[in-house]
Amino acid sequence: MALILNEDQQLLKQMAGDFVKNESPTSRIRQIRESGDEVGFSRELWGRMAELGWQGILIPEQYGGLGMGYAEMACVLEECGRKLVPEPLLSAVLLGGNAVLLGGNEAQKSELLPKVADGSLLMTLAYQEKGSRYSTSQVKTAATSAAGGYAISGEKVLVIDGHVADKLVVSARTAGVVDDPDGVSVFMVDREAAGVEIVQQTTMHLRNSAIVRLHDVEVGRDALLGAEGAGVALLDDVIDRATVGLAAEMLGGSLEAFEMTLEYLKTRKQFGVLIGTFQALKHRAAEMFVELELGRSAVAGAAQALDSGADDARALVSVAKARVSDLAVLVGYEAIQMHGGIGMTDEHDIGFYLKRARGSELTFGDSAFHRARFATIQGY
Amino acid sequence: MSDLESFREQTRAWLEENCPQSMRWAPRKRGNPALADDLVWGGKKQTYPNADAKVWLERMAAKGWTAPTWPREYGGGGLDKAQAKILSQEMSAVRAKPPLIGFGLTMIGPLLVANGSEEQKLRFLPEICRGEIRWCQGYSEPGSGSDLASLQTRAVVDGDDYVLNGQKVWTSYADQSDWMFCLIRTDPDVPKHQGITFILLDMQSPGVSVQAIKLISGASPFCETFLDDVRVPRDQVVGAVNDGWTMAKALLGHERTMISDAFSESSERNQLVELARTYIGEDGDGKISDQVVRDKIAQLTMNKVCFDLTVGRTKEAAKIGQQPGPESSIFKYYATELNKDRHSMMVSVLGPQALGWEGEGFEQDELDVTRSWLRSRGNSIEGGTSEVQLNIIAKRVLGLPE
Numbered sequence: 130m131a132l133i134l135n136e137d138q139q140l141l142k143q144m145a146g147d148f149v150k151n152e153s154p155t156s157r158i159r160q161i162r163e164s165g166d167e168v169g170f171s172r173e174l175w176g177r178m179a180e181l182g183w184q185g186i187l188i189p190e191q192y193g194g195l196g197m198g199y200a201e202m203a204c205v206l207e208e209c210g211r212k213l214v215p216e217p218l219l220s221a222v223l224l225g226g227n228a229v230l231l232g233g234n235e236a237q238k239s240e241l242l243p244k245v246a247d248g249s250l251l252m253t254l255a256y257q258e259k260g261s262r263y264s265t266s267q268v269k270t271a272a273t274s275a276a277g278g279y280a281i282s283g284e285k286v287l288v289i290d291g292h293v294a295d296k297l298v299v300s301a302r303t304a305g306v307v308d309d310p311d312g313v314s315v316f317m318v319d320r321e322a323a324g325v326e327i328v329q330q331t332t333m334h335l336r337n338s339a340i341v342r343l344h345d346v347e348v349g350r351d352a353l354l355g356a357e358g359a360g361v362a363l364l365d366d367v368i369d370r371a372t373v374g375l376a377a378e379m380l381g382g383s384l385e386a387f388e389m390t391l392e393y394l395k396t397r398k399q400f401g402v403l404i405g406t407f408q409a410l411k412h413r414a415a416e417m418f419v420e421l422e423l424g425r426s427a428v429a430g431a432a433q434a435l436d437s438g439a440d441d442a443r444a445l446v447s448v449a450k451a452r453v454s455d456l457a458v459l460v461g462y463e464a465i466q467m468h469g470g471i472g473m474t475d476e477h478d479i480g481f482y483l484k485r486a487r488g489s490e491l492t493f494g495d496s497a498f499h500r501a502r503f504a505t506i507q508g509y
Numbered sequence: 510m511s512d513l514e515s516f517r518e519q520t521r522a523w524l525e526e527n528c529p530q531s532m533r534w535a536p537r538k539r540g541n542p543a544l545a546d547d548l549v550w551g552g553k554k555q556t557y558p559n560a561d562a563k564v565w566l567e568r569m570a571a572k573g574w575t576a577p578t579w580p581r582e583y584g585g586g587g588l589d590k591a592q593a594k595i596l597s598q599e600m601s602a603v604r605a606k607p608p609l610i611g612f613g614l615t616m617i618g619p620l621l622v623a624n625g626s627e628e629q630k631l632r633f634l635p636e637i638c639r640g641e642i643r644w645c646q647g648y649s650e651p652g653s654g655s656d657l658a659s660l661q662t663r664a665v666v667d668g669d670d671y672v673l674n675g676q677k678v679w680t681s682y683a684d685q686s687d688w689m690f691c692l693i694r695t696d697p698d699v700p701k702h703q704g705i706t707f708i709l710l711d712m713q714s715p716g717v718s719v720q721a722i723k724l725i726s727g728a729s730p731f732c733e734t735f736l737d738d739v740r741v742p743r744d745q746v747v748g749a750v751n752d753g754w755t756m757a758k759a760l761l762g763h764e765r766t767m768i769s770d771a772f773s774e775s776s777e778r779n780q781l782v783e784l785a786r787t788y789i790g791e792d793g794d795g796k797i798s799d800q801v802v803r804d805k806i807a808q809l810t811m812n813k814v815c816f817d818l819t820v821g822r823t824k825e826a827a828k829i830g831q832q833p834g835p836e837s838s839i840f841k842y843y844a845t846e847l848n849k850d851r852h853s854m855m856v857s858v859l860g861p862q863a864l865g866w867e868g869e870g871f872e873q874d875e876l877d878v879t880r881s882w883l884r885s886r887g888n889s890i891e892g893g894t895s896e897v898q899l900n901i902i903a904k905r906v907l908g909l910p911e
């Protein structure tokens with residue numbers, strides 16, 4: 130078991146925290162929103178993250194990565210989550226990179242993973258469809274046999290960083306009917322391929338996202354990741370890993386929002402005293418602290434389960450996502466309430482945290498979804 | 510073979526041979542030691558649930574394993590941490606019940622080991638280890654609960670003795686106990702925390718009288734304790750005179766760990782699921798047929814997983830010699846709230862079968878669920894209320910202004 134950070138991990142986290150604080154204050158996300166910047170992040174900063182090795186943390190050394198684990202990835206993502214850093218780590222590494230790492234054959238891995246690790250290739254996962262909610266088997270997008278490969282048609286939504294991804298990992302049905310767990314296959318599609326249409330989406334929580342429409346897009350057999358028809362298991366494995374990354378990010382966002390609120394309780398005066406002297410607020414702050422500690426444990430537990438390949442990893446992923454979903458929303462709500470009127474203004478940063486909290490809650494399954502999944506895994 | 514490995518082998522063999530079958534938990538059922546009634550609390554009034562219980566206690570006490578880490582000269586086992594851990598693992602492996610439980614081993618004993626005089630250690634610790642004396646805790650008073658330092662029971666010096674007058678309340682098991690450790694005001698003219706002394710009192714002393722109080726669960730585990738001109742020799746003060754608050758704080762640490770340990774060790778995690786299958790039913794896939802109940806059970810189980818992971822963080826830190834982090838301040842609060850929720854849910858799952866108090870129409874297990882639920886409501890009151898725990902977090906951890 131390793132639920133607490135060792136010295137190397139502490140150092141990594143410290144450095145990530147400093148980097149984020151200096152290079153990516155929360156004001157960045159506001160500027161990006163205001164300027165209508167279509168890229169939505171900084172390629173220059175992305176390059177510097179690559180120099181630090183962040184894109185390669187999860188990639189094995191033989192493919193040019195650092196061969197570290199989720200404990201380390203979580204250190205970095207927690208710090209990024211604090212400032213809502215928009216660079217595409219979640220999509221490029223945890224979704225796209227993992228799809229290749231877990232589903233790819235040797236040729237695919239050795240061609241693509243080094244480029245993921247050095248940041249030169251942006252990938253993402255396009256699995257969600259309108260109305261499919263959190264299911265990986267609710268797939269209407271279809272891939273039919275065509276000369277030398279497949280032709281794919283369908284529409285994917287809320288594709289994280291889909292507007293910039295060079296390669297899209299797309300789920301499509303090669304057999305069966307919608308919701309059939311068998312018959313889903315996973316393909317890599319180049320953004321430049323004929324018939325790919327990408328439309329940027331504007332999300333409430335400022336997560337760069339896109340609609341991906343595929344009109345008879347032809348791909349070769351070598352575009353298939355994993356076995357034909359066995360895609361749901363691969364998608365679930367990939368999303369589990371991304372979920373732990375997202376959970377770490379959410380923990381960071383919750384900590385930041387909590388600390389901003391704590392600071393406000395220690396500076397804002399009413400009735401001639403600091404509002405932090407009011408016990409009604411003190412107890413709620415203490416309860417948030419309790420939840421934050423439990424959330425930290427849940428993320429650490431899931432990360433360590435993935436790193437050690439534990440049998441109960443999937444259950445612990447659900448524990449973590451359920452916990453931090455409720456945590457982040459609780460902190461988001463309380464933060465607004467305890468800031469009073471100023472918390473409702475667009476001008477104040479605290480609102481970003483509530484929006485991001487709910488946006489992340491509704492990504493990869495909310496707490497109710499994960500409780501149900503947990504119960505199923507546990508056999509009840 | 511390393512020393513520890515051979516210690517493990519010897520321990521396992523000894524336990525297999527010496528732990529009577531009736532002193533082992535039934536498969537699938539493992540009680541919560543802090544709450545179980547059929548365990549041995551020791552003391553002069555102890556009646557053993559059966560002959561094996563006495564044999565088991567005597568055998569373990571002879572090895573010093575009722576208090577494995579205390580020094581041998583005081584009746585303990587003299588084990589280091591690693592050995593003590595092995596003993597506890599091996600006891601779990603054979604499902605051995607603890608031979609002896611109570612405030613002597615978990616509260617006053619550790620305090621005496623750390624802060625008692627040599628004479629006090631030699632006098633009390635061996636008797637505690639052998640289960641010959643049982644202790645109660647005399648802190649709370651009618652006017653002093655959460656604000657414990659406002660306590661009024663007085664001690665006045667008279668020759669070699671103190672003379673005590675006042676009243677204690679909520680004294681758990683005072684009517685079963687031989688000794689009480691208590692907080693008494695020795696100086697009323699200084700700020701309230703500075704005039705309190707930690708005193709050991711023989712419950713047989715003239716002037717001590719005890720009256721049982723009945724709880725909502727129907728049991729009477731605690732009492733009012735009246736002190737009327739009770740004489741206590743001055744050498745029964747632990748620590749310095751007027752330094753009782755320091756002692757109390759040290760001991761409170763033991764008490765809170767004990768309470769949260771008790772809940773984190775109990776492995777009744779799936780009991781709720783089993784009850785739900787029985788009382789609510791399952792569908793063709795083996796899922797609990799009521800979605801809402803299933804969801805709530807998943808929530809409670811996840812809460813427990815998160816709590817265990819948090820305790821795990823503190824334990825890992827301790828293993829590499831670090832102090833517990835701020836996470837440890839949530840243990841008492843969260844463990845007790847969680848336990849209350851679980852018991853409350855068990856009643857919901859039983860439904861009308863939770864309506865029994867005694868007599869016909871209800872299984873003993875059902876009656877136990879109801880009584881345990883009622884008892885659990887006290888978890889967030891005893892040992893510092895949940896509100897007080899939140900006050901402590903707000904002040905000490907979050908640094909919120911007074």
Ligand SMILES: Cc1cc2nc3c(=O)[nH]c(=O)nc-3n(C[C@H](O)[C@H](O)[C@H](O)COP(=O)(O)OP(=O)(O)OC[C@H]3O[C@@H](n4cnc5c(N)ncnc54)[C@H](O)[C@@H]3O)c2cc1C
Binds near residue numbers: 649654656680887897
């Ligand atoms: C099962 C059980 C066993 C016990 N065993 C023992 C024992 O063996 N020995 C012993 O000495 N005592 C024992 N106690 C007593 C226990 O320690 C006290 O009940 C407890 O400290 C609370 O004190 P009180 O009952 O006077 O409640 P009060 O302190 O009067 O509290 C009443 C309510 O006010 C709240 N409150 C009080 N102060 C504050 C504050 N500053 N901020 C916010 N809310 C506040 C409390 O949280 C509570 O909700 C036991 C209690 C129980 C329930």
